Amino acid sequence: MTDTTVSETIPSAGRKTTSRVERQQWLGLAFIAPSVAMITVFFLLPLGMTVWMSFYNWPLLGKASFIGGDNYLELIGDQQLWRSLGFTALYTVLVTAALFAVAMPLALLVDKPLRAAGLFRTIYFMPVVIGFGAASTLWIWLLNPDSGVFAKLLLGLGLIDSAPRPLEQFWPAMGVIILMVVWKSAGFSMVILLTGLQSVPNELIEAAKIDGASPWSRFRLITLPLIRNSILLVLVLNITSSMLAFDQFFIITQGGPQNSTISAVFSIFLASFTSYRLGYGSALSLVLLVVLVAISSIQLAFLRSRPEES
């Protein structure tokens, strides 16, 4: 996009003297310089430092010492790390599936030519804009067995005899976290899927209807293939954000029960800012970074081949 506008600008500017034009074009660099400086100091420099620090024993206070690949050797034998990576992968798969399972019907439901559809779209989207921190603390209250809404509701309806304590066991804890994340983020996926749905030509659906295709086969054979790219986008965005999950596990489950819900970012946090082993934390960060860049590259590869947007 830049190339077209810029090449359009140049010929008309060329009427003036060359030096003037060149000076003007270099002015662009001055406009960009502050952003490049910020990104260099607070992004590129720390990125390089991550690699460098991962070869050091680096305590918070005191001198750092070079230890070669020892951090990486330790990482391979670190049981808790592998457990947290396994947990993060499991969580990512489950939450991505759950989000899609909720967001797809939501998108279909609000993709209606009625004025009220817009209102409900807005309502379903609202939890997306509040922070994960506020959402997590809100859910601690909802879930608490003594005065939480869930416990009171279920008791009141006579569905259970004693208040549930979902955070004391692994699967119930996982279940309520997934429920909370679906509540918080399904609206986001819904809107992306909705853009896909709105690009499906109406005539196609109408034609299939005249041919007597059932709603399910219309969805499966026409809609689904046409919104393939939106679906891929939703999956990739949800996968990358789930792999970085931290707030809900730090706040709601606090890593428990028995350290079973410590996510990947949580273990970096523990290594660097609880044990103050900054070198080891950097090695963990680098592993996470490689995985995420790999996923983002797949995302870019997908997005390059998207016929529906252009």
Add this chain to the structure above:
Amino acid sequence: MPMTTWQRRGLYLAWVLLAVFFLGPMVWSIANSFKPAAAALADPVSLFSDRFSLENYGRLQTVGAGWHVYATNSVLIAFGTVALTLLIAVPAGYGFSKFKFPGQMALFVVVMATLMIPFQSILTPLFLVLKFLKLQNSQLGLVLIYTTFQLPFSIFMMRNAFDAVPKALVEAARIDGASQWTLLIGIMVPIAFPGVATVALFAFLNSWNEFLAALIFLSDQNKFTLPIMLVNVSSGLYGIIDWGALQAGVTITMLPCLALFLLLQRYYVRGMTAGAVK
């Protein structure tokens, strides 16, 4: 295709039930924050109690430095991030859109690369960078970090916004002898205003809601932001959690985001689809 009456009723029923699910938690929390503590404990489900009470907000004032301090910190950090992001991203978007110089494409790729690498994975060295700059445990340090990670999205938005400004307009202004700065502030920015609003809105929401970096980089209790205050309230004092104060805190933290979103929904959706489609 017209819907039958029953189809329409079914659709509305589904819409309303889902609305209860998505709105319920927020409405309950806000409603309980205005109940006297005893009423909220006895019956958290009902939305109203026999009397309206601000006592939860009063008790939140006794948490740490008091909620007004944390709210002020959050406001300062969010406005600081918005201001710095605009100050840096608007000229950068202009520079990428309306100029051409060697190495421009490479710089753009470097800026966009920040999108692929999440800040969570460079937190450890960032901590040392801030320490070196004497900006650890400082709100300015946090603003600088939030701004940096807003930049790729913001510069992308602003470049696209400026791309839409007709070049004839720019040329005309240049011929009239407008300086670069007048051109940018007086002509370009007003036309690209929707882009500016989107960038500001996302900078505000992201810095207001951010939790992990605030947790790591701020250690002085007087400097905490609202999300950190919430976690401190939710972990309780001597094992007892003050649920009423927690509701009040959640309400204070949520409402500005919800209000901004409802007011500026247009710009939000614009940024979301642009950000997602990249």
